[in-house]
Amino acid sequence: MQYSHSDADLAGQPIGYWAWAAHTAAVTHIRAGLARHGLSQPEWWVLNQLVGHAGGRDRAEVTDMLKGYLDTGAEGMATAVDGLLGRGLLTQDGGRLHITADGTALHTRCAALQKEMRARIHDGISDEEYVRTLKVLQRMIHNVGAPMWHH
Incomplete structure (x- = not known):
């Protein structure tokens, strides 16, 4: 890949x-x-x-944990859960969500896809470069006093 600017230009x-x-x-x-x-x-x-939670997980716990991802919000997560329930990929027992066999099969296919997509996104980038980039971004977030919650 050729970069569009010199290092000096990129620094600015x-x-x-x-x-x-x-x-x-x-x-x-x-x-x-x-x-x-x-x-x-x-x-x-x-x-x-x-996936991997044979006893299911509490719906409120799952949606509360995920609501901050990319500004999806609680309503967006509730819509996602409802959509999966409607398609038979999840079931709900009281307040507990359970993944179905069809949901597990779809997860397996998409987990493999996620690995492929990550490899494409990271192509030509070493783990050391990636870690350094994340540390720089974390420092910038810290420098402006913004919260970081992703683990």
Whole structure:
């Protein structure tokens, strides 16, 4: 890949633009891949939280934990859960959500897809470069006093 600017020019570029552009490109790529399997990104998050939990998980706990992802909000997460329930990918027993066999199968396919998409997004980027980039972004977030909650 050829970069569009010299290092000196890049040092003066606005972080807001480049962070937005990277976010937009990555999220658009991920959402398009999931859409090919009939899933929205919030629905994927829900399935991912339920896989491996034979006893299910509390609906309020799952939606509360995920509501902050990409500004989805509580209403967006409730819509995602309701959509999965309506498609038979989840069941609900009282307040507990359970993933169905069809939901597990779809999760398995999309988990493999997620690995492929991550590999494409990270192509040509070493783990060291990626970690350094995240540390720089975390420092910038800290510098402006904004909260960081993703673990």
